[in-house]
Amino acid sequence: MMKMTSPAELEKYRSSILEGIDSGRPSVSVCCGTGCSASGALEVVSAFERLLEEKGIQANINTKITGCHGFCEQGPLVLLSPGNRLYCKVTEEDVDDIIEETLLANRVVERLLFVDPVTGEKIEKEEEIPFYKKQLRLIFGDNGKMVPTDxxxxxxxxxxxxxxxxxxxxxxxxxxxxxxxxxxxxxxxxxxxxxxxxxxxxxxxxxxxxxxxxxxxxxxxxxxxxxxxxxxxxxxxxxxxxxxxxxxxxxxxxxxxxxxxxxxxxxxxxxxxxxxxxxxxxxxxxxxxxxxxxxxxxxxxxxxxxxxxxxxxxxxxxxxxxxxxxxxxxxxxxxxxxxxxxxxxxxxxxxxxxxxxxxxxEIGTEQSKGTMIFSLTGKVNNTGLVEVPMGISLRELIFEIGGGILEGRKFKAVQTGGPSGGCIPEGLLNLPLDFEKLAEVGSMVGSGGMIVMDETTCMVDVAKYFLSFTQEESCGKCVPCREGGEHMLKILERITRGEGEERDLELLKEISDTMQCASLCALGKLAPNPVLTTLKYFPEEYLAHIKDKKCSAGVCKELIEYLIDPEACTGCGRCLKACPTGAISGEKEAVHILDQEQCIKCGNCMEVCRFDAVSVE
Amino acid sequence: MVSITINGREIKTDQEDITLLQLARSEGIGIPTLCFHKALLPYGACRLCVVEVTGGQNTKIVNSCAYPVREDGISVQTNTPKLKQIRKNILEFLLARCPEIDMVKKMASGLGVKEKRLPEKSLPEDQTEECILCGLCVRVCGEVIGKEAISFVHRGAEREVAAPFYSQSKDCVGCTACHFVCPTGAIKVKESGNKRFISPWNTEITLVTCEMCGISFAPENSGEYLQAKLGLPAEWLKLCPQCRRKVAAETMGKYDFTSRNVILKK
Missing domain, CATH: 3.40.50.11540 (NADH-ubiquinone oxidoreductase 51kDa subunit)
Known part of the structure; x- marks a missing residue:
C-alpha cells in the first residue's frame, strides 16, 4: 500500500479504487460477525469459495466477508446484489442453490427468504423487512457493504x-x-x-x-x-x-x-x-x-x-x-x-x-440528536442490533422493528440501558426514546441494551437477576455499593423464597436511596434502578410474593408447584423419563403422579409434555 | 480567594488544592470520616464525609474529603436529614459487617443507629470480621512507606486486603504502619524472641538483635531499605534506640562526620 502524503493524493487513490469497481457484477456478502460465525457463516464462505471455483466462475462474482448486519437471530445472513436480496439462516448445503438459482439464473430461493412472524409473508429485499424498514442505519449501515479488513x-x-x-x-x-x-x-x-x-x-x-x-x-x-x-x-x-x-x-x-x-x-x-x-x-x-x-x-x-x-x-x-x-x-x-x-x-x-x-x-429529539444503536433482545420475534433515530417510541421499536412478542404472548415490561437500567411497563410504551425521557421514568439509554419481557417473566426475579449482576461486578471500594447492594440482594432472595416481609419493601427503597446518593461511581448509583422501577411499576408482584407467597409468572421455585392434570394426561411417559429426580410415577397409559416432595421444579416435565397436561401454579 | 458558606457560615480561603473536609475541619466544623487520614491522599470509600453542595439551582451530594474548594459562592450543608440518613445507613452496613468492633458500635450509636435491621455477615463459626475495608493500611504502605506489600484482592462482597497470594510478603519491611493506622484493630502484631508476626498478612519478620544489649528491636529487612531512604549510617542500625543513645552520649565528640561513622566501643 502506498503512503499518502496529501489529502489530494488520497482522493486520487479513492478515484482509482472506484474506477476498478464493476458495479454490475453480482456480489455475495456473507455476514461473518461473531453471531453469524457462531451459527456457521465461515462454513458458508468456504462453500461459496469452493463451489465458485469448481464452477469456474469465481472471477465473475465478488465474494465479501463482511461484519455484522444486526439481524443476528436470522444468521448466517447472505446479502446478494444486484437486487439487495437477503437470505437468512443459510447453511453450506444452500450454497449450491444460491449460486445456480440466484447468481446465475436471477431466481429467488424461496426457502431462504425471511418470513414475517406477524403476517407470515416472505420478504425478498433487505430494506423491505420490517426489522430494517424503520431503522435509520447511519453508523451501522456500511457494515454489510464492506470487508472490514480491507x-x-x-x-x-x-x-x-x-x-x-x-x-x-x-x-x-x-x-x-x-x-x-x-x-x-x-x-x-x-x-x-x-x-x-x-x-x-x-x-x-x-x-x-x-x-x-x-x-x-x-x-x-x-x-x-x-x-x-x-x-x-x-x-x-x-x-x-x-x-x-x-x-x-x-x-x-x-x-x-x-x-x-x-x-x-x-x-x-x-x-x-x-x-x-x-x-x-x-x-x-x-x-x-x-x-x-x-x-x-x-x-x-x-x-x-x-x-x-x-x-x-x-x-x-x-x-x-x-x-x-x-x-x-x-x-x-x-x-x-x-x-x-x-x-x-x-x-x-x-x-x-x-x-x-x-x-x-435535525435527526432526533430536542435534547438528544442523531441515532442510537440498541441491542434488542428478550421475548421479541426479531432480535438483533437496531439503529434508530432518537425519539422513536418503545412501541415502534418493540412491535414494528421487533415484530412483537414471541408466540403471541402478552408484553409485560422492557428493560433499557443494561443491568443498571429500569424496567418500563406497558403504560409507558409510547415514550419517545431519548436520554431525558428514559431518565424521567427511572431508566436510561445507557449503552443501548433493550431486553423485552413477557408475562412469563417475574419482575422480582428480574430485579434480583440484575442486582446480582451489578453486585458480582461491584469493585467493592465504597461502602454503599458493596454492602448496600449485598443487603438488597439478600432481601430480594428472601422475597423470592417466600420469606419476605412487607417492611422489606421500605428497606429496599431506603438502601436504594443511599446507594444512589452516596455511591462513589455510576455503577453503585445506578444499580438500584431495576429494583426501584419494578417496585414502582409492579408493586403487586412484590406483594403477591410477600403476602400470598405466590409467583404469578411461575418463575420463583420456592413459590410454585407443577401439577399434572389427570384429565389431560395420556400416560405417555415422556415427563416420567425427563424428570431428573424420579418424582413422577405411573404405569404406561395410566395417569402420571407427581410427588411434590421429590420435585425440584426444574420444569422439564412441562417442557416435554405434548398434551399440555402439566401446569405451573 | 474563594468564598463559600458552610452551614450558613461564610468562609474564605486562598489555599489552593484545599478540600471541603479540610476547610470545614479547620473552621471547627466536624464531618465524620473513616477512610480519611491527613498523611494520605483522599480515597472516597467510606462515604461518611458526604455533604450537600449547592451551586446555582443544583444541589449534589459529594464526598467532602476529595471535593476541591474552587467554585466561588457555593453553599455547603454538612448535616441535613438526608445526609444523616445516609451516614446512619452506612453505619448499619458496617455494623452488620463488623458487629464485634467497638469503634463501629460507638460510631453507629453516635450516628443514630438504634436497632439492627440487617442480618450480620455470615462467616465460619470461629471467625469474626474486623476489617471495614477503609484501605488505610494499603495506602499507608504504598503512599508513605513506598512499599505496596499489601493490596486489595477480589472484588465486591469478596473484597479483602492481603499480602500477595496470602503468603509471606516479600516486600513487607515489618514497619507496622498498617497496624498503626488501622481504625478497628484488625491488624495484629505479635512479637516473640527475635520474630515479629503480622497476622492478617501471614508475614513473619526477623528482628535485629542489638549488638550491645542483646534485645531484638527492629525488622531486619527494613535496615537496608531505611538506610537507603534516610541515608543512615550502617552501624546505627545495629544498636537498639537505648544503646544508641548511650553510645551517643559516650562518644560525644567522637563522631566522624566525614564518613558518618560512630566509633563503636567494643
Whole structure:
C-alpha cells in the first residue's frame, strides 16, 4: 500500500479504487460477525469459495466477508446484489442453490427468504423487512457493504474523506465547533455533550494530551460496540484521529475487552493499514499533525467500562473508579488532559464532519440528536442490533422493528440501558426514546441494551437477576455499593423464597436511596434502578410474593408447584423419563403422579409434555 | 480567594488544592470520616464525609474529603436529614459487617443507629470480621512507606486486603504502619524472641538483635531499605534506640562526620 502524503493524493487513490469497481457484477456478502460465525457463516464462505471455483466462475462474482448486519437471530445472513436480496439462516448445503438459482439464473430461493412472524409473508429485499424498514442505519449501515479488513472497501464508501476535509481546511477550533453544533452526546450512557468535553480538553493546560476509545462493552446482551469494531473499524479509527486533531492529542488508546478477539484483530488490522497509508502516525496525510493509537485489552471487569476505572486500568493499576471532581478532560490518563468517548460516539464524528452539524442535529429529539444503536433482545420475534433515530417510541421499536412478542404472548415490561437500567411497563410504551425521557421514568439509554419481557417473566426475579449482576461486578471500594447492594440482594432472595416481609419493601427503597446518593461511581448509583422501577411499576408482584407467597409468572421455585392434570394426561411417559429426580410415577397409559416432595421444579416435565397436561401454579 | 458558606457560615480561603473536609475541619466544623487520614491522599470509600453542595439551582451530594474548594459562592450543608440518613445507613452496613468492633458500635450509636435491621455477615463459626475495608493500611504502605506489600484482592462482597497470594510478603519491611493506622484493630502484631508476626498478612519478620544489649528491636529487612531512604549510617542500625543513645552520649565528640561513622566501643 502506498503512503499518502496529501489529502489530494488520497482522493486520487479513492478515484482509482472506484474506477476498478464493476458495479454490475453480482456480489455475495456473507455476514461473518461473531453471531453469524457462531451459527456457521465461515462454513458458508468456504462453500461459496469452493463451489465458485469448481464452477469456474469465481472471477465473475465478488465474494465479501463482511461484519455484522444486526439481524443476528436470522444468521448466517447472505446479502446478494444486484437486487439487495437477503437470505437468512443459510447453511453450506444452500450454497449450491444460491449460486445456480440466484447468481446465475436471477431466481429467488424461496426457502431462504425471511418470513414475517406477524403476517407470515416472505420478504425478498433487505430494506423491505420490517426489522430494517424503520431503522435509520447511519453508523451501522456500511457494515454489510464492506470487508472490514480491507481499507480499500472503506475508502470506496467515502472513508477518510472526513479526515481529509479536516486536514485540508478546518482548524481544530472549527472541528470542535462543528461537533458542538451537532449536539452529539456521549453514547456510552451518560450522554455528556461531546463537543463540550472536547472543548474542555482543548482548553486544559498541558503539552501531552490523550484520546481514549471506550470499547469495554460489558452489559449482558449488548454487542453494538463489538459489531462496529468488527464490521467497520476504520470508521471508529477515523473518528478518533479527527478527535485527536481537534483537542491536540498525540497519543490514543482503545480499551477493548479481551473477550472480543475479532474486534481486537480487525481494529489492529485497521491500525496497521492506516499507518501504512499515512493516515495514522507521523505527519498524517503530509500535515504536521502526528498521532498514534495503542490497543489495550481489558481483563473483563464490568466496572472498567466506567471512565475513571478504565483510565486507572490503562495506567496498569487495579481498575477501580476514583472520584471525578476534576474531569478527565482536565486531568485524566496519567493526570494529563484526556478525552474518553464510547465507540459509537467516535463513529458518529466522521459522519458529522462529512455531512455537517446541521444535518445531524435535525435527526432526533430536542435534547438528544442523531441515532442510537440498541441491542434488542428478550421475548421479541426479531432480535438483533437496531439503529434508530432518537425519539422513536418503545412501541415502534418493540412491535414494528421487533415484530412483537414471541408466540403471541402478552408484553409485560422492557428493560433499557443494561443491568443498571429500569424496567418500563406497558403504560409507558409510547415514550419517545431519548436520554431525558428514559431518565424521567427511572431508566436510561445507557449503552443501548433493550431486553423485552413477557408475562412469563417475574419482575422480582428480574430485579434480583440484575442486582446480582451489578453486585458480582461491584469493585467493592465504597461502602454503599458493596454492602448496600449485598443487603438488597439478600432481601430480594428472601422475597423470592417466600420469606419476605412487607417492611422489606421500605428497606429496599431506603438502601436504594443511599446507594444512589452516596455511591462513589455510576455503577453503585445506578444499580438500584431495576429494583426501584419494578417496585414502582409492579408493586403487586412484590406483594403477591410477600403476602400470598405466590409467583404469578411461575418463575420463583420456592413459590410454585407443577401439577399434572389427570384429565389431560395420556400416560405417555415422556415427563416420567425427563424428570431428573424420579418424582413422577405411573404405569404406561395410566395417569402420571407427581410427588411434590421429590420435585425440584426444574420444569422439564412441562417442557416435554405434548398434551399440555402439566401446569405451573 | 474563594468564598463559600458552610452551614450558613461564610468562609474564605486562598489555599489552593484545599478540600471541603479540610476547610470545614479547620473552621471547627466536624464531618465524620473513616477512610480519611491527613498523611494520605483522599480515597472516597467510606462515604461518611458526604455533604450537600449547592451551586446555582443544583444541589449534589459529594464526598467532602476529595471535593476541591474552587467554585466561588457555593453553599455547603454538612448535616441535613438526608445526609444523616445516609451516614446512619452506612453505619448499619458496617455494623452488620463488623458487629464485634467497638469503634463501629460507638460510631453507629453516635450516628443514630438504634436497632439492627440487617442480618450480620455470615462467616465460619470461629471467625469474626474486623476489617471495614477503609484501605488505610494499603495506602499507608504504598503512599508513605513506598512499599505496596499489601493490596486489595477480589472484588465486591469478596473484597479483602492481603499480602500477595496470602503468603509471606516479600516486600513487607515489618514497619507496622498498617497496624498503626488501622481504625478497628484488625491488624495484629505479635512479637516473640527475635520474630515479629503480622497476622492478617501471614508475614513473619526477623528482628535485629542489638549488638550491645542483646534485645531484638527492629525488622531486619527494613535496615537496608531505611538506610537507603534516610541515608543512615550502617552501624546505627545495629544498636537498639537505648544503646544508641548511650553510645551517643559516650562518644560525644567522637563522631566522624566525614564518613558518618560512630566509633563503636567494643
Amino acid at each position: 481499507i480499500r472497501d472503506y475508502l470506496s464508501l467515502g472513508g477518510y474523506s472526513a479526515l481529509a476535509k479536516v486536514l485540508k481546511g478546518m482548524g481544530p477550533q472549527e472541528v470542535i465547533q462543528e461537533i458542538k453544533n451537532s449536539r452529539l452526546r456521549g453514547r456510552g450512557g451518560a450522554g455528556f455533550p461531546t463537543g463540550l468535553k472536547w472543548e474542555s480538553c482543548d482548553k486544559a493546560e498541558g503539552d501531552i494530551k490523550y484520546v481514549i476509545c471506550n470499547a469495554d462493552e460489558g452489559d449482558p446482551g449488548c454487542f453494538q460496540d463489538r459489531s462496529l469494531l468488527e464490521g467497520n473499524p476504520h470508521l471508529v479509527l477515523e473518528g478518533m484521529i479527527i478527535g485527536a486533531y481537534a483537542v491536540g492529542a498525540s497519543q490514543g488508546y482503545i480499551y477493548v475487552r479481551n473477550e472480543y478477539p475479532l474486534a481486537v484483530k480487525n481494529f489492529s488490522t485497521a491500525l496497521e493499514q492506516a499507518r501504512e497509508m499515512g493516515l495514522l502516525g507521523e505527519n498524517i496525510l503530509g500535515s504536521d499533525f502526528s498521532f498514534n493509537i495503542k490497543v489495550v485489552r481489558g481483563g473483563g471487569a464490568f466496572v472498567c467500562g466506567e471512565s475513571s476505572a478504565l483510565i486507572t486500568s490503562i495506567e496498569g493499576r487495579i481498575g477501580e473508579p476514583r472520584y471525578k471532581f476534576v474531569h478527565a478532560a482536565e486531568k485524566g490518563l496519567w493526570d494529563r488532559p484526556t478525552v474518553l468517548n464510547n465507540v459509537k460516539t467516535w463513529a458518529a464524528v466522521p459522519l458529522i464532519i462529512n455531512r455537517g452539524a446541521e444535518w445531524f442535529s
